[in-house]
Amino acid sequence: MTDRGAERAAEPDHGQPASSAADRARQAFAEAFGGQPEGIWAAPGRVNVIGEHTDYNEGFVLPVALPHTTRAAVARRDDGLVALVSAQHPGDRVEVPVTELAPGRPDGWAGYPAGVVDALRDRVPGGVSVLVDGDVPAGMGLSSSAALSCSVALALRDLAAPELAVADLVDVARRAENDFVGAPTGILDQSASLLCTAGHALFLDTRDRGSEQVPLDLRAAGLELLVVDTGTTHDHATGGYGDRRRECEQATERLGVRALRDVPDVAALTPLDDGTPEGSVLLRRARHIVTENARVLEVVRILRGTADPAAIGPVLTAGHASLRDDFEISTVELDTAVATALEAGAAGARMVGGGFGGSAVVLVDAGRTETVARAITDRFAQQGFPAPRAFAVVPSAGARRLA
Template identity: 80%
Template sequence: MTTDAELEASARAAFAAAFDGEPEGVWAAPGRVNVIGEHTDYNEGFVLPVALGQTTRAAVARRTDGRVALASVQHPGQRVELDLADLSPGTPDGWAGYPAGVVAELRERVPGGVSVLVDGDVPAGMGLSSSAALSCSVALALRDLAAPQLTTADLVDVARAAENDFVGAPTGILDQSASLLCTAGHALFLDTRDRSSEQVPLDLAAAGLVLLVVDTGTTHSHATGGYGDRRRECERAAERLDVPALRDVPDVAALAPLDDGTGEGSVLLRRARHVVTEDARVLEVVRLLRDTGDPRAVGPVLTAGHASLRDDFQISTVELDTCVAAALEAGAEGARMVGGGFGGSAIVLVEDASVDRVTEVITRRFREEGYSAPRTSLAVPSPGARRLS
């Protein structure tokens, strides 16, 4: 595994090559995988993510000419430079929109502008929050360099605003909170309404388990996909139930007014049912981890979460469904899709001794169905965002 010192040195060298100078520091923010709690964050509910070992690094230096310069190791030849005053939603676009959005949120703190070099290994489009890792690494850098009074909660808001308002991706606070708040060896139990949180121990290795991440090879985009449609449907359901958010619905029985015999009512019922039952699943997983200390017990809850995302929220894909089914048939403790949906990855809770066999079964099933070969990695609960130098 590459050390933080090696990652820092690499980012510094890339910055020097891009900008012919030295950065003032290097910061790293991880991607995340959500153990349970999908599409509950913008409904003011509960989530339970862990940070990944993969990070995005931002090497940053302040400028004095009022310019913003952005470069990426992953996007060579796509350096972006413009006046600080010219930053506006959609300008620049693409990958550069995320760091630019953070700079725009904090432009009064860096009136001379900044140079930012980003490098990372959080896979994009897999549902592992590569965009949040990018935004949070830059937000943490600018906080340390120019706005030390900002709290971690403030940084969550800055990074979320960059994605929501600048890029146009209607995310909640799950991804940014996970990237900034998670700790090694724990899952982050977060109430997205009041932002209270708890670090819940999640020692997979001690239980002889691993959390396998399976990239199905189908990518998604929050900014252009169906994520926004689902968010609007949830808001509409809450309006019809006359509650501030779906978090406030006490149980599935209270969703009956949505079942009015219309097509819209049927859709809204399914969307709301997923959110209500998913919040309950988060609470159940936290209870199991607290009471038993054995992550194996949460496997069936993960699988139930996938069925809800597939049937009620309707954001799974044939590749994701195939992955989950194959993993369970091969003996996994539980499995489900993760992320915003319409592509991306699944997680599989599996015995360490069985991971190779489960991976082989999933790969063979994909080959038989004519899908692209999946890529796999392990999700080890890792530290949150931090300064490397």
């Protein structure tokens, strides 16, 4: 794989008219700060076609960028303050001196942009004003936090650190989540937000960061990718995500390999099966990673070839079974959405994201999209679950400057 197209993905989207979203961000910035921003940047959320929890195990992933973005209107200051305002959190204005930024100060949504500023504090000693506005649904497993971090990282790169490469921005945004906010993510979300291109899935090797833009025109094949929000939210900074990462690290240590990426096949996992409950858990966790890497490679092989893209459907469904049974991060709502979609004729379906809530993704014939969505809604009502929300997505552009 190569990294062709990586730098282009972060360039301004020249030739496109100023969007109403950018206009709203500019107006909101003026209302909040009494002046105009130096620019407006956007970064998308992502949905992962296949490859869950493989990124921090140095494996393979295959995300696409969503059309949904977070916009950041940004201007430098000269009073040493970091001033943060979010259209999604009205009335929650945050101001912290650059010199006092530290993990947990500030916390909540403001921790993500603050963590980016902290990583680049030497470049903006006078501080910055940041207004963020976005439509990436939060808590759905669609990387709203990465969209927030990456939009601000790209802004600060353009304003104060033009020598930084996209790979550097991935690291800045990841450190903001890992070290400042305390969410133990890998590089999948940030890489997808910064590197994806329209009409393609990003095949990324998270070990050497080689990437390939794999064409993914599902609509030309009469297919759609349907995201189903189950209404159950999650938070990477708490809960079981960190537990799964630690379990993978324990399995890696017991197997004597650098990362679970280096385990050649499931048979090589037998040393973990020592008859203890802990060994059984580690075996299942590692088995998911090994088989998930193989599933990513299989999906890429199918998409590179001439086969019907619907052939990836069973691979997606197998991925859900692995996340449910071996990684144990699904929920009854996610399992219900997947099972119902398949019963209604979907080609494949699986949960997406870090788990313990969030969304499922469904590959379906375009003519059956409404039927599948209605079947899931009806089943949720029968089970007494909150009403789900479903929407079709197309592979969209990565982070870019809007104005």
